[in-house]
Amino acid sequence: MENVRELFQVMTKRFGLLNKNCCSIGGTEISLVQSHILYEIDRLKEPSMQQVADSLAMDITTFSRQIQTLVKMNLVKKTPYPEDRRIYILSLTPEGKYVASKIDAEMNQYLNEVFSHMSEFEKESVLRSIKLLNDCMAKSSVCCKPLF
Amino acid sequence: MENVRELFQVMTKRFGLLNKNCCSIGGTEISLVQSHILYEIDRLKEPSMQQVADSLAMDITTFSRQIQTLVKMNLVKKTPYPEDRRIYILSLTPEGKYVASKIDAEMNQYLNEVFSHMSEFEKESVLRSIKLLNDCMAKSSVCCKPLF
DNA sequence: ATTAATATTTGCATTCTGCAAATAAATTTA
DNA sequence: TAAATTTATTTGCAGAATGCAAATATTAAT
Numbered sequence: 001m002e003n004v005r006e007l008f009q010v011m012t013k014r015f016g017l018l019n020k021n022c023c024s025i026g027g028t029e030i031s032l033v034q035s036h037i038l039y040e041i042d043r044l045k046e047p048s049m050q051q052v053a054d055s056l057a058m059d060i061t062t063f064s065r066q067i068q069t070l071v072k073m074n075l076v077k078k079t080p081y082p083e084d085r086r087i088y089i090l091s092l093t094p095e096g097k098y099v100a101s102k103i104d105a106e107m108n109q110y111l112n113e114v115f116s117h118m119s120e121f122e123k124e125s126v127l128r129s130i131k132l133l134n135d136c137m138a139k140s141s142v143c144c145k146p147l148f
Numbered sequence: 149m150e151n152v153r154e155l156f157q158v159m160t161k162r163f164g165l166l167n168k169n170c171c172s173i174g175g176t177e178i179s180l181v182q183s184h185i186l187y188e189i190d191r192l193k194e195p196s197m198q199q200v201a202d203s204l205a206m207d208i209t210t211f212s213r214q215i216q217t218l219v220k221m222n223l224v225k226k227t228p229y230p231e232d233r234r235i236y237i238l239s240l241t242p243e244g245k246y247v248a249s250k251i252d253a254e255m256n257q258y259l260n261e262v263f264s265h266m267s268e269f270e271k272e273s274v275l276r277s278i279k280l281l282n283d284c285m286a287k288s289s290v291c292c293k294p295l296f
Numbered sequence: 297a298t299t300a301a302t303a304t305t306t307g308c309a310t311t312c313t314g315c316a317a318a319t320a321a322a323t324t325t326a
Numbered sequence: 327t328a329a330a331t332t333t334a335t336t337t338g339c340a341g342a343a344t345g346c347a348a349a350t351a352t353t354a355a356t
Contacts, residue, residue, distance in 0.1 A: 003256075004256060004259050004260075004263075004275065005252060005255045005256050005259060006191075007275065007278045007279060007282065008163055008259065008278065009187065010282050011160075011278055011281060011282055011285070012159075012160045012163045012164065013184075013204075013205075014282070014285045015156055015160045015285075016160065017205055020205070036161075039157065043154075056161075057165055057168070104151075104153060107153045108151075108152060108153050110288075111152050111153060111156065112152075113288055113289075114281070114284050114285050114288045115152075115284070117283075117284040117287045117288065118280060118284055122280060125273065125276075125277055126277040126280060126281055127152065127155065128273075128277075129273055129274040129276075129277035129278070130155045130156065130159055130274075130277070131155060132266060132270060132274060133159060133262070133274055134155065134158050134159055134162070135265075136262050136263070136265040136266055137159070137162045137163075137262050139265045140258075140261055140262045140265065141261075
């Protein structure tokens with residue numbers, strides 16, 4: 001059988017390129033990491049700084065600075081958490097939501113284009129496979145720690 | 149149906165983490181990009197600088213400097229190409245080969261652990277799906293340009 | 297009331313990045 | 327063949343990203 005890692009490497013590289021291409025929305029130009037951060041904030045509901053940083057497996061100090069940038073760009077809002085004043089809750093501003101949704105739409109459009117090269121049956125099979133894979137990676141003890 | 153992008157995002161993030169974990173081999177500690185470069189040089193046979201940079205969708209100037217570092221670390225060799233003296237051919241030194249193979253082994257071991265959580269049938273299905281996906285991404289006009 | 301733990305920020309030094317320009321060699325054009 | 331164009335690679339530079347150590351502020355534990 002062919003090299004399993006090779007298959008994954010090719011796939012994730014291509015998907016990474018897709019992601020990279022999706023980072024300029026109208027006037028705003030954001031980096032790949034910033035795109036990931038927006039995505040994560042949107043996905044987790046009312047997360048703290050620490051939570052998002054953990055989920056992205058990012059160093060908290062780097063993350064802190066990225067958030068400062070995103071706040072300055074008016075894409076992210078930091079709200080003090082009354083119950084525990086050490087904590088800040090992150091959320092997307094309307095502009096941030098707009099950018100995130102635009103990126104999401106573009107990504108899904110690209111993915112649809114990719115799936116247009118296969119049958120509906122194949123598409124279902126591929127999606128089922130990826131879901132299964134994600135579940136198994138979540139179960140794995142050895143890797144993929146960050147909670148996601 | 150659930151969000152297709154979400155599935156991909158989760159999967160590639162986890163695989164990315166795996167990759168990140170696999171970058172320290174014995175004494176040598178290399179970055180994720182450097183690991184990708186070694187992988188790519190090994191995969192393409194006797195590639196030029198430009199070829200590898202293209203394949204990784206990396207800026208050639210950044211790439212050039214990364215190669216300088218890897219040459220200093222004695223992991224990569226640059227050989228002038230007699231037929232066209234503008235070109236340098238890249239190859240792995242024995243030490244580079246060792247590091248690359250160690251990383252490869254570790255990655256495959258991790259992946260095997262992940263696959264151990266599914267049946268043989270499921271594993272086959274997942275691998276077939278990823279292969280199909282790679283083919284379709286290669287066909288896609290809209291993205292994933294870099295040749296790979 | 298101290299001490300320890302947690303969340304976040306800043307200082308600093310290193311590395312990464314990518315555009316513009318330089319260099320060098322090959323190819324095309326006139 | 328000489329000049330102009332293209333291609334491969336390297337350097338200058340300046341900005342961005344990274345991560346460790348230390349600082350700060352707050353909460354939890356003793």
